[in-house]
């Protein structure tokens with residue numbers, strides 16, 4: 001057994017109700033021995049060899065932050081791209097200053113092509129947005145380079161603009177591009193189904209193993225930068241089990257990684273003609289033997305109801321969308337029920353991606369049936385994302401024993417856009433209704449679904465507490481939550497959502513010695529400054545990991 | 550350039566009989582080299598033994614990212630099919646039961662190297678109207694039917710005559726563009742499903758087969774064809790004609806053009822260098838109106854422009 005290390009701190013916020021605050025925590029072999037004061041720790045310290053580490057004397061310790069839903073592979077494809085964005089993005093290897101005019105956009109892109117991108121086969125940039133950057137078209141990109149293929153990826157991934165060199169690089173017959181109604185070669189725009197043609201060509205670069213690996217290293221640092229010590233990969237695999245497992249093991253699974261990843265498999269894997277739920281229950285069970293300390297499977301599985309929230313493909317109950325379009329189902333409702341039943345009977349914790357109030361309705365209708373057929377306590381059926389809902393559904397969530405993992409960032413980025421263009425003020429302002437959950441006593445976590453939102457738990461907490469939209473307006477203050485609830489939602493309640501509350505999520509004797517080290521106390525700062533609290537770094541299983549500056 | 554490979558999109562919600570149609574195609578392959586892409590999972594699966602026995606490639610599409618096109622499997626599968634040493638003559642794509650076939654058709658129909666043949670939507674005659682009212686999938690089912698060029702109506706034998714009439718009247722409202730084909734046990738002749746019927750160089754005439762499930766008529770215009778008139782005539786064809794296909798000479802350019810018409814969808818594309826073969830009309834069962842159709846098309850083809 002190793003020596004005990006005692007970390008002292010200005011304040012330790014334990015998120016453990018019986019002893020909410022402390023100033024010293026004793027750690028041995030990666031676990032917490034005892035938390036309290038140097039005085040109350042005395043019996044342990046008198047009995048065992050120890051050292052006192054005062055490096056956090058000016059800091060605030062919290063339980064290591066937990067993001068129960070993100071997608072490393074998705075992040076790995078985006079992070080190696082060049083960010084030119086209207087908002088500042090702080091990334092592990094660079095800080096991207098805001099670029100907010102047409103001229104500045106083209107100037108920055110020219111810089112990227114001349115410098116960072118000079119050695120790349122193609123330059124792919126992400127973050128373009130017409131509102132800020134005006135009309136960037138093929139000619140404008142040709143003026144930057146006649147020889148370097150340039151792909152400009154729009155901020156919400158719905159459009160790509162390419163220069164002549166990029167169009168030639170794709171290697172697609174010109175007449176095939178010309179006849180496509182959703183490709184406009186004159187302006188260099190690929191959109192809707194035309195977008196897939198460009199992305200398919202770019203995939204050979206975006207998904208090349210070396211770039212994927214480099215991307216995952218960046219994801220790793222991003223996760224650390226946010227102050228996380230535990231994350232959930234919430235739909236494994238994204239595409240290809242063999243490749244993904246190998247590369248994830250080499251990066252996220254490496255010894256120096258300062259966090260652990262709970263792998264939550266998709267309940268249903270296609271591509272092998274084995275479309276039976278029994279087969280999938282078996283496949284999921286077989287993953288368990290791969291588990292390591294850093295990457296492991298548990299009792300959780302992932303299912304989907306309706307389409308993506310950013311893509312406006314959530315299924316909405318009446319009156320639906322302003323423009324009359326319909327959302328989509330990611331799996332047929334009957335198939336959802338069949339798979340949910342198979343995994344319910346197998347005793348699994350089922351996480352369901354639900355974005356619209358109709359998607360949520362389906363999840364709750366099926367949960368009701370399953371409870372009628374085979375009642376379960378402590379099943380933790382989890383509503384993931386929780387975009388649009390109504391107050392009565394909150395009561396049903398509670399009555400059926402379900403819990404929620406929410407992407408509250410929707411309110412900040414999409415609240416006003418969906419108010420104006422998608423579903424109107426009443427429903428848009430109330431998206432991610434966490435205040436109702438808090439009042440009803442339903443447990444919930446906050447997640448980023450990275451890359452859908454920045455992987456910054458304090459940023460998510462800031463949105464949940466203040467509901468400040470992009471313009472600065474506050475949307476539906478009635479659905480704001482307390483700082484206490486927000487802090488639980490990124491620590492102990494997030495652990496609960498992942499079924500790991502016995503190991504992580506609070507600071508108490510016996511748990512993993514995971515801490516997030518803050519420069520300020522989230523309970524003491526003005527709530528509107530929550531996201532600005534600097535993070536020193538983390539302690540993962542007793543070892544400090546400062547954020548490299 | 551090499552000709553684009555036609556893709557028939559086979560759509561339909563769960564229980565519509567769509568997979569049975571795919572299984573039947575695999576069990577009874579025609580002379581065409583057909584690649585089958587499967588994108589569904591449901592109560593009925595594509596029969597694995599048939600897949601093994603089939604000499605045509607059968608691919609099941611895998612998951613991609615639900616939020617963006619990264620790792621999208623449909624495009625990758627089409628590219629792989631086109632890159633085969635011996636590319637297929639035709640692709641049959643079984644769309645996911647929850648897919649919007651119009652969107653899928655847009656993706657595959659304009660995918661480099663491919664073109665859309667038709668959107669065929671399967672519907673269970675007994676249950677489709679109830680499905681179309683479903684809380685969760687009613688919108689989707691109606692949207693699928695509305696996108697159809699052909700509706701493959703299964704289990705019509707279980708309906709009384711007045712029910713069948715009601716159903717047809719209802720479908721005419723929900724899917725005004727679509728032609729109807731009745732099928733039993735997934736049995737749709739290739740001629741109707743994928744338009745596989747080679748134009749015969751002989752004189753016009755009927756060729757019945759498949760126990761009179763469908764008939765074809767061939768039309769050989771003696772002079773070059775006035776395309777605007779032909780288009781107008783195709784638009785005016787009776788609902789009993791499901792497909793028209795073949796090569797004719799364009800009176801204006803003197804070049805050969807490929808005529809492909811499925812239901813209300815017509816496409817006339819240049820096919821320089823190919824010899825005109827005439828047009829084949831395909832209809833589901835012997836019908837007097839095929840005569841009238843041949844007559845009308847024939848007039849449109851030969852009359853000079855105003």
Ligand SMILES: [Zn+2]
Pocket residue numbers: 069070071234235449
């Ligand atoms: Zn997700």
